[in-house]
Amino acid sequence: MAVLLIAILHFFPDADDPGRILATLRDALPPGSYLAVSHGTADFHDQASVSRASTVNAKAAAPVVLRSHQQVSGFFEGFDLVEPGVVQVPLWRPDHEPLPPGELAKVAIYGGVGHVR
Numbered sequence: 001m002a003v004l005l006i007a008i009l010h011f012f013p014d015a016d017d018p019g020r021i022l023a024t025l026r027d028a029l030p031p032g033s034y035l036a037v038s039h040g041t042a043d044f045h046d047q048a049s050v051s052r053a054s055t056v057n058a059k060a061a062a063p064v065v066l067r068s069h070q071q072v073s074g075f076f077e078g079f080d081l082v083e084p085g086v087v088q089v090p091l092w093r094p095d096h097e098p099l100p101p102g103e104l105a106k107v108a109i110y111g112g113v114g115h116v117r
Contacts (some may be wrong), residue, residue, distance in 0.1 A: 044064040079114025086112035
């Protein structure tokens with residue numbers, strides 16, 4: 001079985017405790033199952049850009065909660081991370097030449113896959 005939370009979790013505010021939601025899902029999954037997550041981040045942008053985006057985002061009908069690498073990695077607690085772990089999406093097993101650093105810095109989305117023991 002696989003649970004695909006692609007561009008979903010960043011719509012859950014911290015008050016909804018997305019880590020608890022994921023723990024509940026993990027505990028319900030049979031061994032051998034997988035969890036795939038992609039999640040927006042501000043890790044690759046300067047503070048001025050993040051502040052401008054936050055101002056606009058605060059007025060959105062469904063605000064996005066950008067999380068750090070550490071926070072996104074925490075969603076995989078209790079899972080075995082599949083290599084290469086939690087990385088920017090274009091770096092997750094690319095089938096092409098990697099993006100140049102300047103282009104890669106524009107990708108503000110982490111992705112990862114976890115396996116249930």
